[in-house]
Amino acid sequence: MLEKSQAKYIQSLSQKKFRDQEQAFIAEGPKIINELLLAANIELLALYAIGEWVSDNPDLASKIPKGRFFEIKEKELERVSNLQTPNQVVAVFKKPVFPQPIFENKISLLLDGIQDPGNMGTLLRTADWFGIGQVICNKETVDVFNTKVVQSTMGSIARVQVIYEDLEGFLKKHPNLPVYATELDGKNLFDIKEAKACFVLIGNESKGVRPELSALASEHIMIPKFGMAESLNAAVAAGIVLGHLLSANR
Amino acid sequence: MLEKSQAKYIQSLSQKKFRDQEQAFIAEGPKIINELLLAANIELLALYAIGEWVSDNPDLASKIPKGRFFEIKEKELERVSNLQTPNQVVAVFKKPVFPQPIFENKISLLLDGIQDPGNMGTLLRTADWFGIGQVICNKETVDVFNTKVVQSTMGSIARVQVIYEDLEGFLKKHPNLPVYATELDGKNLFDIKEAKACFVLIGNESKGVRPELSALASEHIMIPKFGMAESLNAAVAAGIVLGHLLSANR
Incomplete structure (x- = not known):
C-alpha cells in the first residue's frame, strides 16, 4: 500500500x-x-x-x-x-557516490548549457560508451537527476560522475590540460593526432559555446561539414569528437 | 480566416x-x-x-x-x-522532388527500423551535415514526413532524399558496393582506411540490425567501446561512422 x-x-x-x-x-x-x-x-x-x-x-x-x-x-x-x-x-x-575526480590523465567532457533532457541523457550514454567517467556542467545545464534525463541515460548515471560547477572557474583551476571547444569553425577535428588528457567542451544546442568560455579554450575544433545542415545535434557532435580522439590515441 | x-x-x-x-x-x-x-x-x-x-x-x-x-x-x-x-x-x-538517385560513387545511409521520430530527424540532420544525400529505409522505419520528424530535421528534409524500400531487395539489386553494418561486434570502425562508395547500415534502436539483413553485409563494423554503456544512440552511432569514413577518404 x-x-x-x-x-x-x-x-x-x-x-x-x-x-x-x-x-x-x-x-x-x-x-x-x-x-x-x-x-x-x-x-x-x-x-x-x-x-x-x-x-x-x-x-x-x-x-x-x-x-x-x-x-x-x-x-x-x-x-x-x-x-x-x-x-x-x-x-x-x-544520488550516486563517486571518488574524488582526477582530471590529469584522461579525457573529460564539459557541457555549456545543454537544455534538452533527452540530449543530456544521450550525452551521458555516449560518455559512458567511451569510458569518459567525468562530465562537468555549468548550472545552466539541465539537472542530470531530472526524471526525463534519468530515464534516457539507461543506467549510465551510475557510472558517469556529473559535476555542476562554474565552467570558467573550473578551467582556470585546471590550466595545464588542453581544452578543445567544438565550434562551427576552427581546426579540423580529424587533424588532431593525439589527445590523451584533455577537456572536450560542447556548447548549448542552439547557441553553441559561449564566447567567454570559448576564449578559455586552447583549441577551437570543428567537425568538417560536407553538406548543408546548420548544425549537428550536441550528442552526435560529442560522439564524433570522443570517438575520434580515443581512436587517435591508439 | x-x-x-x-x-x-x-x-x-x-x-x-x-x-x-x-x-x-x-x-x-x-x-x-x-x-x-x-x-x-x-x-x-x-x-x-x-x-x-x-x-x-x-x-x-x-x-x-x-x-x-x-x-x-x-x-x-x-x-x-x-x-x-x-x-x-x-x-x-x-513532398520534395529529387533526381533519380545514383549510388555508385558515394556513401548512402540505410536505416533498418528506426522507430523514434526524434532519432529519425537527428539521423537526417547528421546525414545532411556530412553531405549524404540518400537515405534508404525499410517500411518499419518511421515516416520521414511524420510531423515530429519534420520538426526535428530542421530543414534537412529538403536536401536528403529518403527512399522507402525493402532493404534486402535493395541490397540484392546493388551487389557491387560494400555494405558496412554497424553492430555490437565486428571489425573496429577506425581500422577502415578508405570507403569512397558504400552503404552504411544502422539498425533499430533496441534490436540493432536484423540478422537477415546483417547476413547481406560485406563488413560488420563496431564502434570500439571503452566503457560500460549497453549501446549508443542510433544517430550518435551514424555520426561517428560517417565522420570517420569521410575523414578516412581525405
Missing part, C-alpha cells in the same frame, strides 16, 4: 529543489531500476512495485532491505508515475 | 495514410517553414499564418502565390497546430 506521505515524497522529487535537499532522485521501470539496484555506488531508499515486478525479479526483490520495499497496486503506481505508461516499478535512490 | 474544410485537411495530414495519398506534409514554425519556402525542390500548397509572421517576413509573404496564403487568428492556429506551443505559422508542402 502507498501512503499519502510516500506519494507526496515521490512527487516532490520531480522538482530539482527537493532532489537537492534530499540528495535523492527517482527512476522508473524495470530496465533502469534493475540496473541501478546492482550498482555498488547507489543506495536504494525505497522501491514501490506492483506484483508483476516482484514475480519477474524474485532475486532482486528478496535482497531489498525490509522497510524499503512496498508492494503497491497498479492504480497507486499510476498516481506517482511520471511516465505516460507507468511501468511496474518506481524507486527512490540516493 | 480558417475554413472548416482547411482545418480538417491540415489535421488529416498528421496521418501517414493521408500524407501518402496527397503526397503532402505539414511543417510548423518560422524556422523550418522559412527554410522550406526557399527550397527549390519543395512546392508550397498552402500557408496559414498569424499577422506576426507576416510582419516579420514581408519578403517571404509577398512571394507566396495568391490563393495559397491565408492569414488566420491565433485561436485558429491553435486548432490545427501539433505543437504544444503553436508558433506563428503552419504550412502544407508537396
